[in-house]
Amino acid sequence: MxxxxxxxxxxxxxxxxxxxxxxxxxxxxxxxxxxxxxxxxxxxxxRPALSKELIQGKVTAETIRxxxxxxxxxxxxxxxxxxxxxxxxxxxxxxxxxxxxxxxxxxxxxxxxxxxxxARVPEAFAGLPGVHSLRTLADAERIKDRLAVRPRTVVVGAGLVGSEMAASLRSCGLPVELIVQGQLPMEAVFGAELGRFCLERHHANGVTTRLGATVTALTAEGPVTLTYDDGESSTADMVVLGLGAxxxxxxxxxxxxxxxxxxxxxxxxxxxxxxxxxxxxxxxxxxxxxxxxxxxxxxxxxxxxxxxxxxxxxxxxEGRQPPAFADVPYFWSDQYGLKYQMVGHARGHDEVHVEEAGTGGYPFVTYLRGGRIVAAAGVNAPRAVMRMKARIQADLAGDPTSEEVYAR
Ligand SMILES: Cc1cc2nc3c(=O)[nH]c(=O)nc-3n(C[C@H](O)[C@H](O)[C@H](O)COP(=O)(O)OP(=O)(O)OC[C@H]3O[C@@H](n4cnc5c(N)ncnc54)[C@H](O)[C@@H]3O)c2cc1C
The missing domain is CATH 3.50.50.60 (FAD/NAD(P)-binding domain)
Known part of the structure; x- marks a missing residue:
């Protein structure tokens, strides 16, 4: 070729x-x-192993190649x-x-x-001692090197990486506070229903949370001091930023x-x-x-x-018409031994259905837009999530048998 x-x-x-x-x-x-x-x-x-198995010491740089x-x-x-x-x-x-x-x-x-x-790192937070972001293997190894002294850790940002880091660092026995800009972790991705579940899991596992808080300043002289938009402040031995990419x-x-x-x-x-x-x-x-x-x-x-x-x-x-890329998006996140999975694209959804699925009877959420299913998310429910992927693909493609695809 x-x-x-x-x-x-x-x-x-x-x-x-x-x-x-x-x-x-x-x-x-x-x-x-x-x-x-x-x-x-x-x-x-x-890369996904960085905030999960690598931080928890279950794998090494060599085994995640x-x-x-x-x-x-x-x-x-x-x-x-x-x-x-x-x-x-x-x-x-x-x-x-x-x-x-x-x-x-x-x-x-x-x-x-x-x-x-x-990693998105505001200029004022870059390069401060004790303040870390997580995107690369080198970032993860720098964080890991500090775990032996059990630093009091604040994780800033409760999206996928922030939420996973809070869970992994807590699993390593560290005292962890999670700073959530909104009211619920992972809400921008999952919406309120699974966001609430995620918050409960953090609390049940001993993570403390500061909700509705934005960090406006960081100073690193000895411990790191975090200042919040309501004027309050707190200190930490280590800060991990999970502010998106x-x-x-x-x-x-x-x-x-x-x-x-x-x-x-x-x-x-x-x-x-x-x-x-x-x-x-x-x-x-x-x-x-x-x-x-x-x-x-x-x-x-x-x-x-x-x-x-x-x-x-x-x-x-070869002079052929290039095909369109039409895969239905999929991602997973591992936190406290639970597997969150989501398929589809929930942006602009106007209706949500919540039921239970999978082992454990955890919430399973279906997101609809204009009466059509555009996304679904569940916890420890891989079969239900994957069947929904096929259903969304068929449904959006206008396949009249999409209901049957889900039932299979
Ligand atoms: C901590 C963490 C956990 C994650 N967990 C999950 C998860 O559980 N589930 C999930 O679905 N997704 C997860 N993701 C997201 C997933 O890792 C990314 O979607 C994936 O890595 C994207 O791959 P990529 O090759 O497009 O880009 P990247 O992985 O971002 O790689 C880009 C590459 O380009 C290189 N590069 C950058 N600029 C240049 C340049 N100018 N010239 C040459 N090279 C350059 C970089 O060095 C890097 O090698 C996670 C991400 C992170 C950071």
Whole structure:
């Protein structure tokens, strides 16, 4: 597949980049692959494990490496520690900064942008001693190194990473306070019903919470002092920030592509330049079933999109119409031995049904928009969640047998 003279540049050394490279190899791509893996300087690993098993000491950096189906062929050139620093889309070339800071332009026939996201850290909170964010293996190992002295820990932010970190650090026996900007953890993702359940689990496991609080200042002289928007303050030995993520797109500034939220793509994951495609956390595309643009920061989406982006590029090479990427989003989160799972996209839902499902009789939530199911979430209910994924896919695609799909 492909001409031996072709060069494909893959930007990003995590799941999406890894999957693009292994897919190109699997398809027998005959040209050269230049894989610019980014500053982390590590082989790809399971990022979700960082806030779960790695912090809890159940796995190590070595055991969370992503499996490589077969050794990379001689035509794969790996550039560890190197970053893409600029793109000239009209000349099809990318500027790469190498670890020794030297720069060079690399011409490409196709570019796969898989540069993902990085932790959102307000400038005033960056670099303070005792204050950590969590995105990379190095971040996780820095936090882990501090656990032996059982630091009093405040986790700021109660989204997926903040909530998981509170649970994992508590499981390690640390005293943990969780700062929730709204009234419920994970509410932006799950809504109030599962958010309430999540809050109860934190309390039942001994995490204290500060609800409706925004941290306005951090000072780190000895212990860290946190100041809140109501004027109150508290101290901690360690602060972990879970304030969400920002896309790693700054290297594309000024290149003329749509950067309004990540890298804008069409339904087939191609940018306005069809030989530049995106996959994973960075990709913003119009979902053909949900009918609006979205960007999804979920593990399984990164690999599915990467496979799809390769398929789209191949279709273009062979003169076929590239297929639309229509997977129903899925993610999971592990907290206190419970598995939360969600499928679909709940944005804009106007109706919610709550029932019980799975082992334990935990809440199972179905989210509807205009009478149609657009998302579902449950706790320890993998079969019900996965059946709902098939149902949503069939329902949104207008398949009249979608009820039967769920019943199967
Ligand atoms: C702590 C944590 C826990 C998570 N848990 C879950 C979970 O339980 N379930 C779930 O579904 N999802 C989870 N996620 C989200 C999931 O990890 C991401 O969706 C996934 O990692 C996205 O993969 P990606 O390859 O698109 O991007 P990323 O993993 O963000 O990787 C981007 C890569 O690009 C590199 N890079 C950045 N800029 C450049 C550049 N200019 N040039 C070259 N390379 C560059 C980076 O170094 C990195 O290697 C979690 C995320 C975190 C941080």
């Amino acid at each position: 492909g001409e031996t003279s072709q060069t494909i540049v893959v930007a990003g050394g995590s799941l999406a980049g890894h999957t693009v490279v292994t897919e190109l190899e699997r398809h027998g791509f005959a040209g050269q692959i230049v894989w610019v893996r980014g500053r982390e300087g590590t082989a790809p690993y399971s 992503l499996p490589v189906p077969q050794p990379y062929g001689p035509r794969v050139r790996i550039m560890d520690g190197a970053v893409c620093a600029g793109l000239d889309p009209h000349a099809d070339r990318v500027l790469v900064t190498q670890p020794d800071l030297s720069e060079r332009w690399i011409d490409f026939d196709a570019l796969f942008v898989c540069t993902g996201t990085q 920002v896309t790693s797109c700054d290297w594309l500034d000024g290149c003329g592509l749509d950067l309004s939220d990540g890298l804008g793509c069409d339904e087939a994951l191609r940018t306005a330049r069809p030989n530049i495609l995106a996959a994973g956390d960075v990709a913003n595309w119009r979902h053909p079933l949900f009918g609006h643009r979205m960007r999804v920061e979920h593990w399984s989406n990164a690999s599915a999109q990467a496979r799809h982006a390769v398929e789209s590029w191949l279709a273009g090479q």
